[in-house]
Amino acid sequence: MAETIVPVLLPVPLDQVFDYLADGPLPPGTVVEVPFGPRRLIGVVWEAPPRPEEGRRPARLRAVQRRLDAPPLPDQIRRLVDRVRLETLAPWGAVLKLVLSVPAALEPPEPRLGYRLGPAEARLTAARKKVLEVLGDSPLLPAELARRAGVGSAVVRGMAELGLLDAVPLPEPEPPAPDPARSGPALSPAQAEAAAALEAAVDRAEPAVVLLEGVPGAGKTEVYLEAVARALARGRRVLVLLPEIALSPAWLARFEARFGAPPALWHSELTGAVRRRTWRRIAEGRAPVVVGARSALFLPQSGLGLIVVDEEHDSSFKQDDGVTYHARDAALIRGEIESCPVVLASATPSIETLVRTGALGDPPQPRTGRLLLPARHGEAPLPRIELVDLRARRGAWLSPPLVQGLEAALAAGEQALLFLNRRGYAPLTLCRACGHRLGCPNCSAWLVSHRLRRRLLCHHCGYSEPQPEHCPHCGAVDSLHAAGPGVERLAEEVAGLLPEARVRLLTSDQPARPSEVAALLDDMASGAIDVLIGTQIVAKGHHFPGLTLVGVVDGDMGLAGGDLRAAERTFQLLYQVAGRAGRGARPGRVLIQTHMPDHPVMLALARGDKDAACRLERDERRLSGMPPFGRLAALIVSGPDASRVAEAARAIARAAPVVEGLTVLGPAPAPLALLRGRHRERLLVKARPEVDLPARLRAWLRPIRLPARVRLLVDVDPYSFL
DNA sequence: AGCACGCCGACT
C-alpha cells in the first residue's frame, strides 16, 4: 500500500500540526499514536491546513505508530477546536488537549474482573470459608465479595492468587437511559408556554439562542428539562453546562425526578476509573445527556439537539489561564456547528446576553429570543431589600440595624446569613509602631490573616507563613494590628454580641472536607445553626427554609477597582444572596450595608428594579464602547526579570497595527504587578465591533519573538482584570 | 508541555 502523509494534531501547546507517514489514508478524526521527539503521544488526524505552513519540513517524516481502538473524533468537535483556536489565539494543540483530557480512555477499556469459585484446593481459614459461602453462581466484584463476606479485600486477593477463585471479566453495567416520556412536575401555564417555545426551537434544529430569564423559584429548570425531553424524544443528545458549584445533589434530584435516571456527570473532581469510563461512554455515544462544568463542552459528544447553559451570567464559565475560553460563548459556537438551539438560563443574565437577545429594547440579533418567566403563584416573593447607610458610622463591622435584625430573627427562632466575600480573619496586617504592612514575597498583594490556622496566607499564590509574634520590619512586640474584616473576624464579633447564638463559617476552604460541608448544610437546613457566615459560595442555590434575615456586611466590596463588569457582578451576586432569605413560610428581609446608598446598583437592589439598572449599565457600555458594544483583549507579558518584561511589552506595543477602530492602551504594570514570582505588564486592546479582533491580534503577534523567560498570555474578552 | 543536552557548584 502506498505511503501517505497524514497531518496529526497533538495535545501539546504548539500551534501547528505535524506530518507523519501512514500505510494508507487515515480519515480526519482518527486517533493515532505517534513518535514525538523521545516521546510517544496520542493525537488526532486533522484536515491538512489550508495552505502549506511556512517554516521548513523535516528531512524525513516518522511513521504513525498505531491506530487506537477508539471512536474517531467527531467532525463537529474538530471544528470546535479550530474555532476556539482562532477566537482565543490559544495554541492549536492546547485546545485539543481540552478534548483529549483523559488519554487513558482512548485505550480499549480493561474488563472489570469478578470472582467465582476456582478449582484448586487449599487449607481453608474461617475467612476463606466465609468468602466461599457467600459466593453464588454469578461472579462478584472483589470489593463486593469482601463486603458480603465481611472480610478484608486482601483475603479475596489472596484466594485469587491461590487459585481458589477464578477471575472472569464482567460486563460494564449500562446506566439506565433517561425516559423523556416520563411526565415532569406539573407546569404552570407560563412555564408550559415557555417550554413549548423551547420545544419548537428544538424541533427546528437550527442554530438559535434563547434567553430563559426568571426570578429564582420561577421554575426555569423544569422548563428547560422539557426541552431536554423533546430533544431526547427526537433521538438527539443534550449537553447541559452548569457552574461547578451549581452541579449539586439538588439539581440532580430534579433531573432524576423528571427522567427517572441520572445524566452522565462531568466535572473537575471526577478522577480515575469513573472519569475514564464516563469519557468513553460519551465518546461511544452511550450518554444521551451530559451535565457538566465548563470543560464538558469539549467532550466528544455527537448528535446534539440542544445545549443548555444554566446560570449563564456566571463568570466561572470563563477560563482565565491556559486556553482563555468562555464556555458560554464557545457553547454558542458549538450550537452553530451542531445546528441546534442554545438555551441560556439565568435570573440575572449578563449584559451581553440581554443585549444580544433584545431584552433591553435593542434590536435583537437574528435567531435569538427571550423567554421571561414570572414568579410562580404561591412562591415566596423576593424579600424586601433595605440599605444601611454606613457613611458617618465608625467602629463595629455590624451596624445597629443589622444587629437588631439579628436579635429579632434569633428571638423569633429564625436563622440569619451574614455575607462577606472575604476569607480569613483580616485582609491586612500592619505594624502600629512602624507602619509596615505584611505582604507576599511572590505577589504584589497583602497577606491575609487566618487566625483559625494561625497563619498568614497569600490568596493568589498559596504562600503561607506562621502568624508572626512581632513586626518583621522593626521588631516591635505586640504591635501587629489586623485591619479590615474577614469572615473569621465577623464570627468573633457575632459571638461577642450574641453569646448564645450557634454561629458557623462556610467558605471555599472551610470546612475542609466535603462531608463536613454537607453536614454543615444539613445543620443549616434543619435549623441547628442560628447564624451562618459565609463568602460567595453561600450565595448559590441553597434552600434554607428557616432563613429569614440576610445581612450583606460590605455591599461595596465588588465595586472597587476598575473592572468593567464590577457593577454587573455586584448586582448579580447581591441579588443571588438576597434570594436566600424568606424561601420558607416566613417572609425574608435583607439588609445591605453600604457607603454608597446612591449607587445605581444599590438603588436597583433596594427598588427591586433590575431592568432599569441593566439599561443604565448598557448605556454606559455603549457610550464607552465596552463589551458588548466593542471587544477587549488583554495581553499579559510576564517573567522573572522586571526590566526584560517591560522591554518586551514595549516592543509588542511598538508593533501594534494602526487600524481604524483599534486602540492599544499600555503597556503598564498589571494591577497584580508581581504574581507567583513573575513580574507582569499589561496591554489592553480595544476594538470596535466591526474589527475582527482575533484576526488582528494573530497578524500582530505572529512575528513577535519573545526574549528568553518572557511569556505572553492573550486573553480575548477578558473577565479578570488583575 | 516534556525531555535531552549542556555547562557550573557541593559531595561520596
Added chain:
DNA sequence: GTCGGCGTGCTC
C-alpha cells in the same frame, strides 16, 4: 574527580 542544578532548544 562525579552528581545534579535548571537554562535552552526541539519536537513531523
